[in-house]
């Protein structure tokens with residue numbers, strides 16, 4: 302062994318190393334930080350693998366350097382390497398014997414390089430890694446052929462990242478040798494077709510196809526898959542293989558941001574828990590089935606580019622049973638679709654449903670009795686629909702015993718079930734903003750015998766903590782409206798002219814977050830709101846800050862669009878140490894009274910550069926730029942001095958001019974007369 306060390310070859314290598322490190326322009330010892338068996342060499346402007354690291358190095362991080370290639374001898378010094386990370390270099394090739402001595406390498410990160418340039422040689426190099434489990438080839442401008450070549454024989458690979466490349470089409474040859482593959486990231490390519498590509502990958506569990514151009518996924522039969530992400534494509538269809546009786550392991554399916562017209566045709570047996578379908582054009586067509594025999598059974602055709610053939614999928618398009626097994630679904634996100642109603646029994650099938658997000662759809666009514674939501678329903682968001690009433694009998698309502706978050710904002714609600722809020726025993730947060738509701742006055746609620754009530758009443762609903770009532774055209778809130786509640790959040794903003802009476806007193810101790818923006822509320826006494834952290838009193842024409850604010854421990858204060866001309870120093874000094882965020886734009890501040898600006902400088906003033914003030918001459922300035930020197934006494938004094946200096950000068954000048962005029966007057970007169978008469982005569 303000793304002898305070997307002195308043979309010319311290793312010497313030569315050492316020389317070569319010296320030379321290379323010289324080329325790199327890096328002095329020995331290596332610039333890297335060695336932590337046990339890990340060498341950290343990120344961002345060191347290296348042109349090659351540094352020498353001088355421990356030969357026992359197992360992990361080598363060389364990201365963000367300037368390497369253009371790995372040579373056959375680059376890694377010879379580090380035979381114990383198991384992890385090598387070369388992301389964000391300029392790698393074109395790995396020479397075919399690069400990994401000759403790196404038989405232990407399991408994890409190789411080559412992301413963000415230009416491997417498309419020398420992929421053939423690189424693929425030879427990769428073939429020599431018998432233990433390679435994790436390979437990141439993302440963002441390397443690889444096309445289908447290059448990827449196919451690089452992935453040949455990588456039979457041990459378990460994780461592969463090909464995101465951000467130029468893959469267009471996948472077929473059965475693409476991942477043929479990757480029998481151990483578990484996770485595959487193909488997002489951000491330009492794929493428009495996948496044909497039998499994953500049949501050789503029986504262990505694949507996580508597949509990301511997001512941000513491609515896939516027009517559909519039909520004949521879906523990957524029963525082993527647990528997570529499928531096909532968001533941000535052009536998909537109009539998702540159809541699982543209908544004749545498959547196997548149980549699918551799929552738990553998460555993300556089809557958001559596509560062009561789905563139909564609810565996906567899910568497998569008959571699955572464990573699907575998370576179904577993300579936001580931003581599509583999904584609606585239900587059951588009414589068409591009831592109406593039209595012809596439409597009952599329809600054939601959908603798909604064209605396969607490579608095989609030049611059409612495959613037909615016949616589906617009972619209007620048949621609600623085709624929605625497949627949704628019995629384990631916990632999260633259903635249908636935000637931003639066109640759902641007008643739920644098919645009969647649809648909600649009932651989702652017996653584990655916990656979160657239903659239906660924001661921005663076209664729901665017209667919601668009958669909580671007929672829908673029979675699961676009793677584990679925890680969050681229901683039906684905001685921004687076309688609801689004018691919500692129906693529900695007491696029994697089915699009180700079955701919603703886990704309902705905690707309810708968002709009904711941005712509808713046209715006028716009617717709610719009587720006693721709605723009393724039936725929902727876990728309700729914590731209700732958003733009723735931008736509806737046409739009003740708060741029940743006195744006995745009005747008890748009086749009604751109808752199942753629907755035109756006013757809302759939540760007195761004594763002990764679980765309720767957050768209540769949002771923005772923009773409801775509320776005129777008056779009766780004194781007892783919030784009695785028996787322990788509200789922490791209350792938003793009454795955008796109700797111009799609102800009269801709150803004494804209603805807030807009962808919640809003044811518990812409120813942390815209060816919105817009274819654009820209500821024209823003035824002169825409210827905040828001294829009892831000792832828990833308040835967030836206060837919005839924007840748009841209320843306030844000329845002064847309410848003095849009762851000063852004793853509070855406010856974190857966020859919104860004072861936008863009022864009529865404040867200044868904030869007196871004592872007030873600013875009292876507020877500044879506690880605040881972290883302050884909104885002040887839209888006030889007519891006086892430029893000569895902006896000492897508050899310095900006081901608030903440590904606070905985050907939102908849109909600080911938009912703060913404007915007016916000077917004495919009604920000119921507008923940016924508060925942060927305005928030099929208050931121009932307002933100060935010194936400025937006045939110096940102005941005086943200036944005048945005192947200038948006036949004598951002016952006087953002197955005027956005097957000189959007069960003397961000059963008097964002296965030369967005759968000639969000047971003569972000349973002007975001459976000019977006027979245009980006579981070249983001389984006197």
Ligand SMILES: *[C@@H]1O[C@H](CO)[C@@H](O)[C@H](O)[C@H]1NC(C)=O
Pocket residue numbers: 428453454478
């Ligand atoms: C790679 O796989 C092909 C078949 O897919 C086989 O013919 C070839 O011998 C393999 N090469 C190596 C280096 O294992």
Ligand SMILES: *[C@@H]1O[C@H](CO)[C@@H](O)[C@H](O)[C@H]1NC(C)=O
Pocket residue numbers: 412413439440462463464465486
């Ligand atoms: C794949 O690589 C991309 C870009 O380098 C990265 O954003 C993404 O998180 C990686 N995927 C996984 C599953 O790690």
Ligand SMILES: *[C@@H]1O[C@H](CO)[C@@H](O)[C@H](O)[C@H]1NC(C)=O
Pocket residue numbers: 488509511530531532553555577
């Ligand atoms: C699917 O991929 C997109 C893009 O990477 C990502 O934003 C989204 O969170 C993923 N969905 C899931 C369910 O992880």
Ligand SMILES: *[C@@H]1O[C@H](CO)[C@@H](O)[C@H](O)[C@H]1NC(C)=O
Pocket residue numbers: 543544545546569622623
């Ligand atoms: C799947 O469910 C549909 C509708 O219930 C049924 O017609 C079909 O036969 C089922 N397929 C299998 C394989 O069980």
Ligand SMILES: *[C@@H]1O[C@H](CO)[C@@H](O)[C@H](O)[C@H]1NC(C)=O
Pocket residue numbers: 546
């Ligand atoms: C589907 O599988 C279930 C058991 O998993 C079995 O009871 C049923 O008969 C099968 N149906 C078909 C059509 O094969």
Ligand SMILES: *[C@@H]1O[C@H](CO)[C@@H](O)[C@H](O)[C@H]1NC(C)=O
Pocket residue numbers: 588589591592
């Ligand atoms: C049948 O179609 C007509 C017009 O297209 C529609 O008015 C009617 O509501 C439909 N019937 C059912 C049961 O949906």
Ligand SMILES: *[C@@H]1O[C@H](CO)[C@@H](O)[C@H](O)[C@H]1NC(C)=O
Pocket residue numbers: 590591592593594597617619620621
């Ligand atoms: C169409 O199919 C639906 C559901 O399968 C069924 O209820 C309906 O009666 C059918 N309509 C006609 C006209 O056959």
Ligand SMILES: *[C@@H]1O[C@H](CO)[C@@H](O)[C@H](O)[C@H]1NC(C)=O
Pocket residue numbers: 600602611612613
């Ligand atoms: C698909 O359906 C069309 C029209 O219904 C038919 O002409 C074609 O032969 C079918 N193709 C296959 C592969 O069944």
Ligand SMILES: *[C@@H]1O[C@H](CO)[C@@H](O)[C@H](O)[C@H]1NC(C)=O
Pocket residue numbers: 668669670671672692
């Ligand atoms: C609400 O659903 C129940 C149960 O299906 C039904 O009896 C009731 O008539 C429905 N209400 C309205 C107004 O449709």
Ligand SMILES: *[C@@H]1O[C@H](CO)[C@@H](O)[C@H](O)[C@H]1NC(C)=O
Pocket residue numbers: 655676677678679703
């Ligand atoms: C209520 O919902 C929460 C949140 O989803 C969940 O953890 C809890 O198990 C549910 N409780 C019941 C009784 O369903």
Ligand SMILES: *[C@@H]1O[C@H](CO)[C@@H](O)[C@H](O)[C@H]1NC(C)=O
Pocket residue numbers: 660684685708709710711730731732769
């Ligand atoms: C309710 O939904 C609206 C619109 O989707 C949203 O702006 C608002 O923040 C939601 N309310 C709560 C309390 O989350």
Ligand SMILES: *[C@@H]1O[C@H](CO)[C@@H](O)[C@H](O)[C@H]1NC(C)=O
Pocket residue numbers: 743744745748
């Ligand atoms: C209660 O109802 C009775 C009769 O229906 C009516 O006379 C009375 O004015 C109602 N009271 C209130 C407060 O609405």
